[in-house]
Amino acid sequence: MAQPHDAPTAAELVAAVREFLERDVLGSLEGRTRFHGLVAVNVLGMVERELDLGAAQDQAHAARLAELGFADDAELAAAIREGWLDGRYEELKSALLDATRDKLAVANPSYRS
Structure with missing residues (x-):
């Protein structure tokens, strides 16, 4: 847990x-409100997974970029557009x-193969 915060954690x-x-809530909802409730549950699941996986994924992504010779996604995208990595x-x-795969692990793990 991040200091100076006490339990419970954000996750x-x-x-x-x-x-x-x-x-307790979804079972009593119908129509559009139920749909938005399902969306909210899905979003909260994504936040949970990002809190759980985010730090390790951030480090792994930075390492991948460094191996390719770039500091961030913007540099990588520019290099791809310019054909520098052909x-x-x-x-x-x-x-x-x-x-x-890392993005899918957060957004919707069931999409991963």
Whole structure:
């Protein structure tokens, strides 16, 4: 938990709200309100996964960028547009696939293959 905060952690708070919505609220909702409740539950799940995985994913992404020779995504995107990585297809493909897998692990793990 981040200092100076006490328990519960941000992750625990988000989980509690998500569980409350799933168990106690969604069953009584209909139509558009139910749809928005489902969206809220999904968003809270994403926040939980990002809180859990984010630091490690950030480090892994920074390492991938560094291996390619870039400081951030903007530099990488510019290099791709300019064709600077045309001879490094497999290396670039691997880095982009890993980044996409990390994004899916947060957005919707069921999409991962």
